[in-house]
Amino acid sequence: MSPFLATIRTSFRRQLTYRAANISGLLTNLMFAFFRASVLIALFNEREAVNGLTVQGAVTYAGLTQTLIGYLSFFHWFDMMQTVYDGQIGADLLRPLNFFTYWLGIDIGRAFGALLIRSLPLFLVFALFYNITLPGSFLQWLAFILSIFFALLISFSWRFMVNLAAFWTPNALGIGRFVFGMSWTFSGFFLPLALFPRWLAQFARLTPFGAGVYIPIEIFLGLITGKELLQGILIQVFWIILLLLLDQWILSRGVRKLVIQGG
C-alpha cells in the first residue's frame, strides 16, 4: 500500500476510536441543528418560500450545516501548528511522504471517519424529527457527493495555509482564530445565505468558505441546477487549484526558514 493510503487508513481508524468524543460531538451538533431549525421555522411563520428557499429547505439547511461541521472541520484546526511548536514536525518532515501530502492523508482519514460515525448518523436522526428535502435524482446525489469531496479539499488546503503561519511567528494561534472566525461569517453557517441580501450572498459564495460550505448545500437542496450547478463546481475547482498552489509555494518558503524548537 502506498504511504498516502496507509496514512489515510491509520487516521481513519484513529478517528473511529474516539467513540465518546464522536457521540458527544454528534449530540451537540444535533441540538444546535434543532435550535437553528426552530429559529428558521419561527422566522418563516406560515410563509411558504422566501427567495426560492422553502421552510422545508431552510430546515434541511440547518441540519446539513451541523452535519458538515464534523466532516469539514472548517473552522477549528490547529493540529499542524501544534507540531511546529512541539518539535514533532522535525520527524514529520523526514517521512517518505511530502509534508503536505502527509497531512492531507491524515485529514482525509479524519474526515471520512467523522463522516461515518458523526455526520451520517446525525443527519439520519435529524431526518426523523423534521420533514426534509432530499436530492431528487441520481445525478443530483452524484454532484453533491463530488461537491462535498471538493469542499473537503478546499477546507483542508485553507486550514493548512492558516497553520503555515506558525513557521513565521511563535504565536500563530491568534492569527488562526481570527482567520477561522472570518471564514465562519462567509460560509453561510449561521443562516442560509439565500435569506441575505443578494449581493452579500453572491459575494459569500465566491469566497472559499462559501464555496466549501454553501455550494454543496445549494446542490443538495436543488437551489442550483444545470448550468448554475456546473458553475458552482467550477468555483470549487478554482479554489482547490489556487489554494493547493499557494500551499506548496508558502510551504517551500517556510521550510527554508523553519527553526525547530525542542523536539
Add this chain to the structure above:
Amino acid sequence: MIHALRLLARMYRVQIRSQLQYPLSFIMDLLSSALILGFFFVAFALTLTRFESIGGWTLGEVAFIWGITEFSFGTMDMVFSGFDYDSFGPIIRKGQFDQLLLRPANITLQVLGSRFVIRRLGRMAEGLLIFLFGLSRIQLDWSLLKILYVPLLSISQILFFGSLFIIGATTTFWTMERLEILNIFTYGGAEVMSYPMHIFPRPIRMIFTYLVPSIFLSYFPAVYLLGKPDPLNAPAFISFLAPVIAMLMLWLALRFWRFGIRNYQSSGS
C-alpha cells in the same frame, strides 16, 4: 478576604501582562471575537428585516435581550475562564491540578485566578453595542425598577453562566476530558437565550426550564422589561426570579465543585 482579593488581583495582573506580550495577536483576537459574533447578529438582523418579526418580537426587541446575553456571556467567559472546561480538562489530565492543591491558598480562588482572558472584551463590547442598538429601536416604558433590573439581570446571567462553567469543570474530575456535549447548555444555551424563547418547541423549552433554568434569565425577565405579552402565560412574578435562580445555581455548582474536589483522584501522570 482582603488577602484573597489581593492574591486574585495579582494573578490577574500576571495574566494580563502575558496576554499583551503579542500585541498583534491580541488585537486580532479582540477584533475577531467581536466581529464574528457581531456578524452573526448582523446576519440575523438582515434576515429578520426580510420577515419583519420573530414570534411577534421586532428586531429591536430581540437585540435588547440578545445584547444583554452576549455581554453577560462575554464577561463570564473572561472572569470564569479558569473554570472553562476546555482548558480545565487538560489541567486535570496532565496532573497539574495536584500542584494547585499543594499550594497554601484556597483552591477555588486559584482556579478562578488561573485564567483571565482579556480578549473577551471584544465580545463584551459587541454585546453592549447590540444592546444599545436594540434600545435605540424600541420605545421602552422605563421605570426605576426596570432601570435597576437590567444590570441586576446581567449580573445574574454572569453568575448563571459561571455556574455552568464550574459544573463543566467539575465533570472533568471524572472524565479527564472536556465533554463537548456541555456546549449545548453553555454556548447553545446562550444562543437560545438570545431569542424570544417561546418560539422553541416544547421539548427544547422544557430542557431550558427544568434541566438548565435558562428561560428564567432571559425570556421571562425580557417579557417584563419589554412589556411583551407572554404566550406561555406564566405568572408575573416569574419575571423577577432571575437573581434567585442565579444564586441557587451558583450554590449548587459550588457544592458540586467541592464534592468533586473531595473525590478527586489524580490522573497520576
